[in-house]
Amino acid sequence: MAFQGLGGGEKGQRVLTEVVGTNLRSDRYVDFVTDPGAGAISTFVGVTRDNFDGKRVVRLEYEAYVPMAVKELDKLCGQMLKKWNLIKVAIGHRTGVVEVTQPSVIIAVSSAHRRESLEAVHWAIDELKATVPIWKKEEYEDGEVWKENAESRRLQNKAKGRLGSFEPITLSPEQQTIAKGLSVVGLLVAAVFPILKTFQSAR
Numbered sequence: 467m468a469f470q471g472l473g474g475g476e477k478g479q480r481v482l483t484e485v486v487g488t489n490l491r492s493d494r495y496v497d498f499v500t501d502p503g504a505g506a507i508s509t510f511v512g513v514t515r516d517n518f519d520g521k522r523v524v525r526l527e528y529e530a531y532v533p534m535a536v537k538e539l540d541k542l543c544g545q546m547l548k549k550w551n552l553i554k555v556a557i558g559h560r561t562g563v564v565e566v567t568q569p570s571v572i573i574a575v576s577s578a579h580r581r582e583s584l585e586a587v588h589w590a591i592d593e594l595k596a597t598v599p600i601w602k603k604e605e606y607e608d609g610e611v612w613k614e615n616a617e618s619r620r621l622q623n624k625a626k627g628r629l630g631s632f633e634p635i636t637l638s639p640e641q642q643t644i645a646k647g648l649s650v651v652g653l654l655v656a657a658v659f660p661i662l663k664t665f666q667s668a669r
Contacts, residue, residue: 523605542557
């Protein structure tokens, strides 16, 4: 299942955003941003690696409230077009299980000159991690850990002006049961992890 963002109009012809539950293919996004006026196409492909902090990673799993995630991706692309002289922008992100070596996010940007597209791609992946409400579970050989997306923490720390990246949270069996229901209660996804984190800290 795919959920696409902007379409139609001038911006829709320059931007492709989507959150999908199927394998991502780099050529889809590179083809979209290809343009006769482009002298550079820069890409970022984030893939699942087989280790983290000395543990063997078996796979990753992503959850998201997809309409909200796509809306934030659209906003991010709009910022990119304002900050740099870009021709086209495409971003795709996975949900569901992503095996080792498989891509979970692909960003492709075209521009007349390389500097703009390279800087834009670098900025985009950092901004995506900081603002787009997508949650990640790392499955190890001996357990699993949900990692809170920085957007939840950003909302909590907005008054202090702090932004962070993914922060590990070890869930109890009861908390894991709640987490597995995220796809069913997507409208509540933005609130679940801060509550679970507070609950965990109080234990």
